[in-house]
Amino acid sequence: MPARKTASPAGDAEPHYLGHRARLKARFLDSGPESLPDYELLELVLFRTLPRGDVKPLAKQLIAAFGSFADVLAAPYERLVEIKGVKDATATDFKVIEAAARRFAKGAIGKKTVLSSWSALIDYCRTAMAFDDRERFRILFLDKKNGLIADEVQQSGTIDHTPVYPREVVRRALELRASALILVHNHPSGDPTPSRADIEMTRTIVQIAKPLGIEIHDHVIVGREGHASFRALKLF
Incomplete structure (x- = not known):
């Protein structure tokens, strides 16, 4: 008779945010960015530099502080790192994405x-x-x-x-x-x-x-x- 599986101790359970990250990424790929509110799109960016932990509260705090996804990306580096939880690498990621958006938009008119x-x-x-x-x-x-x-x-x-x-x-x-x-x-x-x-x-x-x-x-x-x-x- 095969051995009966025993329940894992409560301390061994996977953190809830791991499933959330996978689901959010899947929704982004399946339904596109338009299906996500600003704070969830910001979560996807935060996943890069904050690989552990629940980043939803930080994403919502950033939106509340600056106004929108675009406002967060455009915020001065110095103001971003004043927000508790925003690391240097995170603020740098935001500024890189902002620069990429500007370069992309400029490219759309540069050849026409x-x-x-x-x-x-x-x-x-x-x-x-x-x-x-x-x-x-x-x-x-x-x-x-x-x-x-x-x-x-x-x-x-x-x-x-x-x-x-x-x-x-x-x-x-x-x-x-x-x-x-x-x-x-x-x-x-x-x-x-x-x-x-x-x-x-x-x-x-x-x-x-x-x-x-x-x-x-x-x-x-x-x-x-x-x-x-x-x-x-x-x-x-």
Whole structure:
């Protein structure tokens, strides 16, 4: 007669999180990332650097602290490691994933005519800037066929202001022999609504650039709550 199996002592039982990790990975592979809320997608990232233990509480704490999956990835390294349980390797993983997302989004517009892939352009701008905690002013320099010549952050500022010098914008366009520009900046507050200063600055750039044969296709403001197009709003 075969020996009867004896029950394992309570202390030998597998930790509950092991089954959870396997199930979460399977759901991600079977149903895709859209099937997971932000905290569960964050758990999958945390599995890499925290191979033991239940990471769900930490994932939820990070979402609560920063706001969303994207906000966690975009959070400054120094703020991430202030969260109890976030190791240096974990914070580094977040920043690598953020950089990869930006590189991927940039690649989507780099090989195409920018104006023929407007949705890809907006996705790139939001990925690159919408979750930044400081205002940055970015310029996309285009050739005669609206192909991308260069993508440069010209100025970085504070949480609610970036100094922009219209003549410097146009001077750089002439250096690169650009035929057109798309101006982009972010509002760390999250609200992409253009301010009076934004509108006046944009109109000044248009006035200086037009006699030199440089067209301003648009000025796009991005924020956590969406984006605003000056062209669509008929602000210039």
